[in-house]
Amino acid sequence: MRAFTKIFHFTPSLLILFFLFSCNRTPEKSESKPNIILINIDDMGWRDVGFMGSEYYETPNIDALAASGMIFTNAYASASNCAPSRACMMSGQWTPRHGIYTVASSERGKSSDRKLIPVVNNAYMPEDNLLFPRLLQQAGYKTCHAGKWHLSDNPINFGFDINIGGSHAGNPGSYYPPYKNVPSLEAPKDDYYLSDLIMDKTLEFIKNTDTPFFLYYASYAVHTPIQPATELLPKYKNKAEWNGQNNEEYATMVENIDAQIGRLISELKNSDKLKNTFILFTSDNGGHYGITKQWPLRSGKGSYYEGGIREPLFMSWFGKVKPGSKSDAPVTNLDFYPTILDVAGIVKPENKILDGKSLLPVLTQNKTPEERPLFWHFPIYLEAYVKNDTTTQDPLFRTRPGSAVRLGNWKLIQYFENNDVELYDLENDISEKNNLAESNPAKRDELFKLLKDWRNEINAPVPEELNPEYKSASN
Structure with missing residues (x-):
């Protein structure tokens, strides 16, 4: 890094x-x-x-x-x-254990721009x-x-x-x-x-x-x-x-x-x-x-x-x-x-x-x-803050439904709508400008399997139902 x-x-x-x-003094054992x-x-x-x-x-x-x-x-x-x-x-x-994925509704942004029906958000921490x-x-x-x-x-x-x-x-x-x-x-x-x-x-x-x-x-x-x-x-x-x-x-x-x-x-x-x-x-x-x-x-x-x-x-x-x-x-x-x-x-x-x-x-x-994977799961939509923001995956949303994993210096993001995958070498590309998913298929597949296995292990919900109100850019 x-x-x-x-x-x-x-x-x-x-x-x-x-x-x-x-000061290099260790507190006395009698301290509370x-x-x-x-x-x-x-x-x-x-x-x-x-x-x-x-x-x-x-x-x-x-x-x-x-x-x-x-x-x-x-x-x-x-x-x-x-x-x-x-x-x-x-x-x-992790988020799938308590079900709080966002603030208020997970259906953020225009419905016509959302290809999938997102997972329903839990707005309150479960009391148990x-x-x-x-x-x-x-x-x-x-x-x-x-x-x-x-x-x-x-x-x-x-x-x-x-x-x-x-x-x-x-x-x-x-x-x-x-x-x-x-x-x-x-x-x-x-x-x-x-x-x-x-x-x-x-x-x-x-x-x-x-x-x-x-x-x-x-x-x-x-x-x-x-x-x-x-x-x-x-x-x-x-x-x-x-x-x-x-x-x-x-x-x-x-x-x-x-x-x-x-x-x-x-x-x-x-x-x-x-x-x-x-x-x-x-x-x-x-x-x-x-x-x-x-x-x-x-x-x-x-x-x-x-x-x-x-x-x-x-x-x-x-x-x-x-x-x-x-x-x-x-x-x-x-x-x-x-x-x-x-x-x-x-x-x-x-x-x-x-x-x-x-x-x-x-x-x-x-x-x-010890080296370990870090995971993120966000089966929801978050609309864009900034008009025509070029730093996100697309200008309409800060994020679309997906998951991510970091292991060592490598990070993989999967988006569920079209199964798009992005792979970044954070040691040499901290700005995440160069998607290596196609040029490094071995590392892509390694992290992709790790991410899928983790989702299965903790039963993380993945949205699959298509939104009937969705209008693709080609329509």
Whole structure:
């Protein structure tokens, strides 16, 4: 995989933070169970942060935190849009096991453009699916959800003691009051930014919790609507574009969320909780291609090319994870469930199926994970965001029904409508420009068989019924 280089720039305060994480002291055995924080930013692309190379967006707090732990350069979401990615992460399971494939209906776009009847989408997480917050809660953790939930009407029903603004809504109606779609949050003044308020409430939780805690911080930002943090706009007005990134309003949202994470880290330091806190930072899917670019990755949110599923990811744990470390191993947010259980010292229930692997040996023992295939299944349609988008398979849809697999540096995508197959060598073609399906039939057939066998093994539904309203381009 192509390497990328980023020079870190630290202010004095950030150097202090980095030093705090860098001290080579192992926590005493008498310390309590570690606090656990999962930060899941909404729609933040692979290169929307400084530690992944962006020279347009300013994320000094996130960059310093990333430098304190291990960065994963080949990290993936298990789906290319919000709800299914979060469902996979929380359940530790591939999409066919819980049936959440998209947001709302799977019949997106014009019916006349859809050749197949897509699989019916499940809009709610099944209540009998054991999510990891419930296991943490049962193990004595105080659990808090802050921000976007999107999997049911109330996260309290899935293992959270406290809910700050979470519901089935996928985005706020506004980042300024009144915050439509965001329950039980009232602004202290008329122009109070939603991300600031969610962190206010989150810090109250941290300050008032003296037992081990789990915080799922999933602020609605930087999802649409794109509404700037107005006080930051002047600094981006004349800032030069970098690598396709030039949206000044979006840039203020990125910097604002970075500031909120800075507030969180400051509170953890001030309360002496940072040293015993495991922190995981990621995003739920690729960046919105009409707003931000992840070049050299192809496409964005909703697509199963790299720009839609590859994510920024790091994990930090004082005294346990070596600062400044890096892993190039392909990993997925399905790995979070078993990793968090290992960090908390919780044994997986025998009847719970997990499709990921714990990354704790990679983090703490510098072990190289065994090579394994990563799978995606999306038997649905997602209409295009950008008119005449040339980065997707066709300009009408971000994705059409299909499946994908990555093994080593090779990636294969199969589309069900016409059984089209695409094969890419990601080591030499990270932009997925050269389809090698015809020129390398041996590798194509190897991955195609692997993908079909996996679908059969987990009984993944494949749409086959033709749509009578479909009108082909030749008609």
